[in-house]
Amino acid sequence: MADNSSNNAYWAANMRIIKISLVIWALVSFGFGILLRPMLSGIAVGGSDLGFWFAQQGSILVFLALIFFYAWRMNKLDAEHGVEE
Amino acid sequence: MDQFVLNWIFIGASFALYIGIAIWARAGSTSEFYAAGQGVHPVVNGMATGADWMSAASFISMAGLIAFTGYDNSTFLMGWTGGYVLLALMLAPYLRKFGKFTVSEFIGDRFYSPTARLVAVICLIVASTTYVIGQMTGVGVAFGRFLEVDNTTGLLIGACVVFAYAVFGGMKGVTYTQVAQYCVLIIAYTIPAIFISLQLTGNPIPALGLFGEHAASGEALLSKLDMIVTELGFKEYTAHHSDTLNMVLFTLSLMIGTAGLPHVIMRFFTVPTVADARWSAGWTLVFIALLYLTAPAVGAMARLNISELMWPNGTSGDPVSVQMMEAEDKYDWMATWQKTGLLNWEDKNGDGKIAYFNDKNADKVAEMEAAGWGSENELTKFNRDILVLANPEIANLPSWVIALVAAGGLAAALSTAAGLLLAISSAVSHDLIKGALVPTISEKGELMSARVSMAVAIAVATYLGLNPPGFAAQTVALAFGLAAASIFPALMMGIFTKVNNKGAVAGMLAGLIVTLVYIFLHKGWLFIPGTNSFTDADPLLGTIKSTSFGAVGAMINFAVAFIVSKSTDPIPQEIDDLVENVRIPKGAGAAVEGH
Numbered sequence: 001m002a003d004n005s006s007n008n009a010y011w012a013a014n015m016r017i018i019k020i021s022l023v024i025w026a027l028v029s030f031g032f033g034i035l036l037r038p039m040l041s042g043i044a045v046g047g048s049d050l051g052f053w054f055a056q057q058g059s060i061l062v063f064l065a066l067i068f069f070y071a072w073r074m075n076k077l078d079a080e081h082g083v084e085e
Numbered sequence: 086m087d088q089f090v091l092n093w094i095f096i097g098a099s100f101a102l103y104i105g106i107a108i109w110a111r112a113g114s115t116s117e118f119y120a121a122g123q124g125v126h127p128v129v130n131g132m133a134t135g136a137d138w139m140s141a142a143s144f145i146s147m148a149g150l151i152a153f154t155g156y157d158n159s160t161f162l163m164g165w166t167g168g169y170v171l172l173a174l175m176l177a178p179y180l181r182k183f184g185k186f187t188v189s190e191f192i193g194d195r196f197y198s199p200t201a202r203l204v205a206v207i208c209l210i211v212a213s214t215t216y217v218i219g220q221m222t223g224v225g226v227a228f229g230r231f232l233e234v235d236n237t238t239g240l241l242i243g244a245c246v247v248f249a250y251a252v253f254g255g256m257k258g259v260t261y262t263q264v265a266q267y268c269v270l271i272i273a274y275t276i277p278a279i280f281i282s283l284q285l286t287g288n289p290i291p292a293l294g295l296f297g298e299h300a301a302s303g304e305a306l307l308s309k310l311d312m313i314v315t316e317l318g319f320k321e322y323t324a325h326h327s328d329t330l331n332m333v334l335f336t337l338s339l340m341i342g343t344a345g346l347p348h349v350i351m352r353f354f355t356v357p358t359v360a361d362a363r364w365s366a367g368w369t370l371v372f373i374a375l376l377y378l379t380a381p382a383v384g385a386m387a388r389l390n391i392s393e394l395m396w397p398n399g400t401s402g403d404p405v406s407v408q409m410m411e412a413e414d415k416y417d418w419m420a421t422w423q424k425t426g427l428l429n430w431e432d433k434n435g436d437g438k439i440a441y442f443n444d445k446n447a448d449k450v451a452e453m454e455a456a457g458w459g460s461e462n463e464l465t466k467f468n469r470d471i472l473v474l475a476n477p478e479i480a481n482l483p484s485w486v487i488a489l490v491a492a493g494g495l496a497a498a499l500s501t502a503a504g505l506l507l508a509i510s511s512a513v514s515h516d517l518i519k520g521a522l523v524p525t526i527s528e529k530g531e532l533m534s535a536r537v538s539m540a541v542a543i544a545v546a547t548y549l550g551l552n553p554p555g556f557a558a559q560t561v562a563l564a565f566g567l568a569a570a571s572i573f574p575a576l577m578m579g580i581f582t583k584v585n586n587k588g589a590v591a592g593m594l595a596g597l598i599v600t601l602v603y604i605f606l607h608k609g610w611l612f613i614p615g616t617n618s619f620t621d622a623d624p625l626l627g628t629i630k631s632t633s634f635g636a637v638g639a640m641i642n643f644a645v646a647f648i649v650s651k652s653t654d655p656i657p658q659e660i661d662d663l664v665e666n667v668r669i670p671k672g673a674g675a676a677v678e679g680h
Contacts, residue, residue, distance in 0.1 A: 004665075011668055018174050025170045029163045029340075030333055037325060046296025047305025048323040055159035056381040057292055060166045060374050067173040067370055071363035074178070078360070083671040085358050 131368025140501030141223020146558035149472030151384035155322035168343020173366030208571035219560035221550030273493020291382035318449025338635035342565025345573030418478030427468035434459030513538035570638025588650025596642030607631035
């Protein structure tokens with residue numbers, strides 16, 4: 001069915017957006033906030049370093065941006081593929 | 086006006102507001118009881134979910150855990166917000182499209198198996214009950230303090246209030262009440278933080294003040310804090326001391342647990358469209374972030390204030406004297422908290438001074454002995470869970486701010502406890518009794534069994550809350566581990582893979598049982614103290630603490646599910662169609678009642 005191939009393209013596009021978003025999600029929290037913190041220790045942020053800032057502030061701000069980006073992008077994708085409600 | 090009276094005016098007024106709203110919006114039918122007729126705007130839904138989500142753990146407990154540990158407890162901040170990304174991207178829109186009321190209905194239908202539904206219900210009940218134990222710990226602290234009674238009495242009174250409150254209405258009453266509770270709790274959390282940030286750094290935004298300059302010394306606030314705590318023999322505040330593997334697993338457990346908790350997921354059934362479900366998750370995190378961006382500032386600033394109160398002449402001067410603590414108003418909070426049994430001090434060497442330092446640090450002990458302040462830390466007890474509630478008093482803020490925090494702390498604990506009790510009662514009455522045991526039960530009988538199960542859940546939680554397995558936020562973290570290991574993988578595989586019924590059931594059971602056993606081995610069987618074989622200081626597997634095991638449990642769940650699914654029959658055509666249908670927003674109607 002033609003309908004199915006369009007749906008498959010929609011789902012593939014969705015998966016791509018999810019994957020990119022999750023890479024960023026992991027990078028700012030597990031990456032900058034924890035594992036990569038020693039590498040960022042040279043960048044001072046108000047009495048501590050960038051890794052500390054990401055662990056206590058930055059990751060949360062990036063999470064917010066990711067969710068709103070995803071909602072906006074998906075609503076556009078729904079319309080492009082004609083699958084919106 | 087007397088502080089005690091003022092606290093009760095604020096608490097009384099906020100309660101009158103919530104109960105008023107609950108009566109005004111009382112649930113009539115079962116569908117309203119569970120999901121509020123799905124007429125809730127994403128912003129309103131986000132605010133209510135925020136209140137539901139931010140419990141005693143976030144409000145009362147978290148900043149205290151950060152304050153006394155520093156960077157290593159950033160895990161709570163990242164974990165409890167990062168889960169919303171998973172929820173928004175991987176669950177909320179699809180579950181909304183599916184269009185049923187409860188998480189276990191989705192699992193039962195998607196895995197075409199009443200057994201899967203039953204297992205999901207059991208997972209939900211175990212995770213939610215553990216969560217309520219954590220809430221009751223927080224409720225006990227708050228009621229103990231504001232009634233000026235000991236912690237146990239506070240807990241028992243609190244349990245009665247929570248029960249009366251949760252029985253009033255279902256989700257509909259709770260949704261609008263929770264909007265009011267969100268407003269009370271966020272104002273109560275941020276106002277003292279703004280005052281304290283202004284006092285210490287001159288910056289009215291606590292999140293910026295944290296990285297700002299300590300006005301009194303001209304140094305960066307965090308450098309100043311690092312200096313003071315190391316001078317007292319503690320570990321540097323901003324440095325990484327804990328085990329990295331455990332820190333990563335703990336953060337991951339909290340994240341996937343967030344996306345697996347029924348009372349949060351249920352919220353996304355109540356928005357009108359799939360697009361709204363996506364926005365709703367974003368708005369929820371906006372409202373949560375307001376508190377979470379402030380919490381690390383609250384923790385760091387409180388730690389600085391406490392250190393300075395105990396060492397009024399600087400860390401190289403004399404410690405605070407008993408006489409000064411009795412004479413000066415700014416130490417009054419210590420006497421009030423002493424009544425709850427959660428804060429204590431003792432002049433062990435009889436020198437008339439209370440020396441606060443790390444007496445597990447041999448160098449510091451030698452130094453204190455040489456200075457004549459004795460070898461023991463004399464601030465003998467400082468329960469982490471009191472920090473946020475005591476914070477405005479520690480900073481000597483006006484009495485109305487203290488009363489506001491009292492109302493906020495109770496709002497946080499009550500709103501979540503009510504939401505969880507609702508999730509438990511719907512799991513028991515809707516999924517267990519109506520869905521599996523007595524399908525012919527009347528609507529009235531279903532509502533009655535919902536209320537009875539609430540009563541049982543709160544009785545169990547209160548009993549276990551008397552001897553909690555940890556501080557409020559730590560107990561809650563265990564609940565997240567259980568949800569992470571059981572529910573989240575099943576939901577995710579239900580949407581993103583074509584795992585079959587046997588795979589899902591085997592995966593959920595493996596994840597739940599392994600995680601539960603690991604937790605019980607470290608925290609005692611059924612959380613009964615003294616029945617544990619290991620401790621989190623020296624865990625069974627390497628450095629993995631019981632609070633972090635949920636991430637491992639989730640991996641076991643996925644692995645078992647895939648292996649079992651591959652070696653058994655593929656899913657039938659109609660389930661394949663269902664999965665394809667859930668993935669596409671088009672054609673989502675209002676949620677309908679299952680069975």
